Amino acid sequence: MAQKFDVVIIGAGPAGYVAAIKAAQLGLKTACIDKWLDAAGKPALGGTCLNVGCIPSKALLDSSHKFEETQKGLKAHGISIGEVAIDVPAMIKRKELIIKKLTTGIKGLFKANGVTSFAGTGRVVAPKQVEFVDHEGTTEIIEAENVIIATGSAPIDIPPTPINGDTIVDNVGALAFQSVPEKVGVIGAGVIGLELGSVWSRLGSEVTILEALDGFLPMVDQQVAKDALKVFRKQKLDIRMGTRVTGSDVQGDQVAVNYTDSEGDHEMTFDKLIVAVGRKPYTDNLFDESLGLKCDERGFIEVDEQCRTTVPGIWAIGDVVRGPMLAHKGSEEGVMVAELIADKIAQVNYDLIPSVIYTHPEIAWVGKTEEQLKEEGVEYNAGTFPFAAIGRAQAANDTAGMVKILAHKETDRVLGIHVFGPSAGDLAQQGVIAMEFGASAEDLAMTVFAHPTLSEAVHEAALAVNGMAIHIPNK
Numbered sequence: 354m355a356q357k358f359d360v361v362i363i364g365a366g367p368a369g370y371v372a373a374i375k376a377a378q379l380g381l382k383t384a385c386i387d388k389w390l391d392a393a394g395k396p397a398l399g400g401t402c403l404n405v406g407c408i409p410s411k412a413l414l415d416s417s418h419k420f421e422e423t424q425k426g427l428k429a430h431g432i433s434i435g436e437v438a439i440d441v442p443a444m445i446k447r448k449e450l451i452i453k454k455l456t457t458g459i460k461g462l463f464k465a466n467g468v469t470s471f472a473g474t475g476r477v478v479a480p481k482q483v484e485f486v487d488h489e490g491t492t493e494i495i496e497a498e499n500v501i502i503a504t505g506s507a508p509i510d511i512p513p514t515p516i517n518g519d520t521i522v523d524n525v526g527a528l529a530f531q532s533v534p535e536k537v538g539v540i541g542a543g544v545i546g547l548e549l550g551s552v553w554s555r556l557g558s559e560v561t562i563l564e565a566l567d568g569f570l571p572m573v574d575q576q577v578a579k580d581a582l583k584v585f586r587k588q589k590l591d592i593r594m595g596t597r598v599t600g601s602d603v604q605g606d607q608v609a610v611n612y613t614d615s616e617g618d619h620e621m622t623f624d625k626l627i628v629a630v631g632r633k634p635y636t637d638n639l640f641d642e643s644l645g646l647k648c649d650e651r652g653f654i655e656v657d658e659q660c661r662t663t664v665p666g667i668w669a670i671g672d673v674v675r676g677p678m679l680a681h682k683g684s685e686e687g688v689m690v691a692e693l694i695a696d697k698i699a700q701v702n703y704d705l706i707p708s709v710i711y712t713h714p715e716i717a718w719v720g721k722t723e724e725q726l727k728e729e730g731v732e733y734n735a736g737t738f739p740f741a742a743i744g745r746a747q748a749a750n751d752t753a754g755m756v757k758i759l760a761h762k763e764t765d766r767v768l769g770i771h772v773f774g775p776s777a778g779d780l781a782q783q784g785v786i787a788m789e790f791g792a793s794a795e796d797l798a799m800t801v802f803a804h805p806t807l808s809e810a811v812h813e814a815a816l817a818v819n820g821m822a823i824h825i826p827n828k
């Protein structure tokens with residue numbers, strides 16, 4: 354006989370596992386199916402985020418930042434030490450241990466909240482029926498009033514550079530090199546390209562990033578993007594814009610990459626090539642067309658603002674649906690859908706989903722860029738404040754970048770906050786909270802900020818919106 358649940362979720366990434374915990378907390382009988390196996394062949398919850406995404410990349414970003422700081426950043430503080438070395442296998446092992454702790458943590462949370470966990474593959478065979486096949490091949494039918502699809506995304510691959518898992522890798526391979534490659538090529542100057550390019554560059558690789566577009570980080574406020582490009586190039590990331598990769602040739606331990614740009618045809622040889630040209634929704638073998646579940650032309654499952662698919666009782670959340678491919682966006686959708694299933698009122702504020710690129714300095718933003726406001730014909734005031742004028746940034750010897758706040762010209766309501774600088778992610782989050790409560794630039798300006806903190810740059814940028822900054826001359 355089929356096992357019956359109120360809710361069954363397919364996928365235990367940050368969208369699915371959060372939906373499962375929330376649904377169980379709301380008293381719904383909940384099951385979550387996930388097929389992820391770790392390198393040892395053991396089931397691991399947490400999806401891309403915990404296993405090969407957010408967390409492992411930040412572990413390596415933190416390790417490589419410490420290495421670089423120790424090597425280059427201590428002299429200014431009067432500290433001198435001997436030769437600095439990096440033990441890459443130890444660094445990778447630390448990353449693996451963090452993953453293990455966190456994925457095991459989800460397992461514990463499922464247990465504590467009464468979520469039934471199924472390790473294996475789910476397939477929606479009818480609106481209220483999911484076929485489950487475990488890792489030994491045993492099949493059973495699970496029935497549920499509501500099915501939530503949270504199957505995530507997979508890296509896009511491009512024909513000129515097929516992934517071989519050794520010389521040509523995606524995010525999975527790039528998080529697991531066992532030594533520092535001499536020359537690293539990266540295709541795509543997006544979020545992964547910049548983060549993982551930074552990791553290996555800090556550890557000593559010569560990193561070249563080949564980007565197809567002429568403009569750098571088009572989704573970022575362009576004043577910030579221009580500043581960031583300058584700083585990244587100073588950090589020796591060789592970012593080449595307007596390139597088209599045409600082919601590659603694996604020659605032993607190396608790969609030759611051909612590309613064209615406005616100056617003609619080029620060939621470069623790398624020890625490792627990281628392909629980071631975006632991700633696509635993952636729905637392989639998930640349902641039959643006869644189910645009536647519609648996908649858009651790019652393969653995203655079509656949903657409304659509240660993540661209802663075209664089939665009643667089937668919901669979809671996270672990377673597999675429209676919107677930014679961010680862990681916190683999927684988690685919020687998971688909470689919303691669980692609440693809606695439990696007959697509560699719920700929504701996600703899609704206008705206020707923060708983005709962070711974890712380079713050093715970080716880039717973080719929420720709300721509208723100047724380019725978007727111009728395009729929408731919204732009149733605004735802009736206030737900027739450089740970290741170079743912040744005492745705490747000087748004390749830390751970390752002064753690159755700025756905070757920029759955009760506010761409506763008439764109402765003064767904050768419309769966007771853009772930060773390039775130390776701890777930008779945490780600083781922009783202050784803007785998210787302010788914007789969630791409909792704050793004006795004046796509200797932020799009237800708020801007391803502790804001294805000396807980096808967040809004083811947020812305060813000063815808010816003051817600057819109305820020409821009232823204290824620690825820089827106002828324009």
Ligand code: FAD
Nearest residue numbers: 364366368388400401402406407475505671672678679680
């Ligand atoms: P996923 O995390 O992809 O999880 C989907 C799960 O579904 C997987 O466990 C998969 O095994 C399972 N699954 C799929 N199909 C089936 C099936 N048929 N049956 C059973 N199980 C199935 N986002 C951020 O917000 N911050 C970051 O710093 C960040 N860094 C990143 C770094 C890298 C290198 C990468 C690749 C991504 C990063 N992201 C980051 C993006 C983030 O990882 C994703 O947005 C997030 O994981 C999406 O969550 P999800 O639950 O929708 O899908």
Ligand code: NAD
Nearest residue numbers: 541542543544545546563564565629630631632678709710
């Ligand atoms: P991305 O969309 O951020 O960047 C891909 C880049 O590759 C773009 O600049 C694009 O123009 C370029 N590109 C595409 N095709 C190309 C080609 N043929 N040749 C050269 N360049 C090409 O994608 P990503 O970096 O792969 O990351 C995937 C997703 O994962 C992103 O949507 C992001 O939201 C998420 N992610 C988030 C974080 C974070 O939040 N810090 C970190 C990593 C990944």
